[in-house]
Amino acid sequence: MSDEEFLVDRHGPVTVLTLNRPQARNALNGSLIAGIGATVLEAExxxxxxxLVLTAAGDRAFCAGMDLRAFSGGEDVGFSDTPENRAFQRLTRGAVEVPVVGAANGTAVGGGLELLLGCDLIVAADTAKFGLPEVQRGLFPGGGGTYIAERVPLGIALQLTLTGEFFSAARGYEIGLINAVVPAGQVLDTALAFAERIAANGPLGVAACKELVRLSVTDPERAAERLRHWQGVVFASADAKEGALAFMEKRDPVWQGK
Incomplete structure (x- = not known):
């Protein structure tokens, strides 16, 4: 993988992943997918x-989805059964253990929007456009786009997937898909601020919230089972005691993750 196509930076407890193929609208080729997957595995x-913060270079596009040139040339674009590809696929399903904040510097359509749907929070540039236009090409959003109904009301999810229409960042905020809409130059800083606020909290409690909130939408029965598990783990943890003690002593807690 070329270091120029995929960048990784560390900001304290936050890792920033940057898609760096602006000349190709940050389309996902095999090396980019493998790099994202490898970084996810390292973070976990x-x-x-x-x-984690997931962003992209340039001001035109966050990600245009799959690199069709690479796909048509026979390149593995995430379909083979490798640890990196499996980690990337978990990212698109929102199943990464570490919280992920998407920082959409530009337009995200098709697979690009599907990648954002796997993020826990989304920050978008006010000029960005979004859409799942696959039906206009005789296809459907088969990389996880149909899971948009987990993030927005059913009627709106059906409208967006059945028509393939594009929508603005402001509209995405209105329907609850996007958490913050800011000028393009503020996207990364805003996403980092969200990530740092998350990172400052107890890691066990954060892990419990990430899993249970998602399960409450997709599998309520499983959520009830896992709630009992997390109650036993979190409330009996050293971090729970540290959180209470730090509050009483009016100081920042020192988390151990156990």
Missing amino acids: QDSGTRA
């Missing part, structure tokens, strides 16, 4: 990484 294994 590093207790010092408390959040």
Whole structure:
């Protein structure tokens, strides 16, 4: 993988992943997907990484989805069964263990929007456009776009997927898909601020919230089971005691993640 196509930066407990193919509208080729997957795996294994920010270079596009040139040339664009590809696929399903904040510097359509749907929070430039136009090409958003109904009301999810129409960042905010809309130059800083606020909290409690809130939408019965599990883990943890003690002593807590 070319270091120029994919950048990784560390901001304390936050890791920033940058898609760096602006000349190709940051389309996903095999090396980019593998790089994202590898970074996700590293973050999940590093207790010092408390959040991820996913962004892209340039001001035209966050991600145009799959690189069709690479696909048509026979390149593996995430379909083979490798640890990196599996990690990337978990990212698109919102199943990464570490909280992920999407920072959409520009337009995200098709697979680009599907990538954002896997993020827990989304910050978007006020000039960005979004859409799932696959039906206009005789296809459907098969990379997870149909899961948009987990983030917005059913009627709106059906409208967006059945018509393939584009929508603005402001509209995305109105329907609850996007958490913040800011000028393009403020997207990364705003996303980092969200990530740092998440990273400052107890890691066990954050992990419980990430899993349980998502399950409450997709599988309520499983959510009830996992709630009992997390109650036993979190409330009996050293971090729970530290959180209470730090509050009483009026100081910042020192988390151990256990």
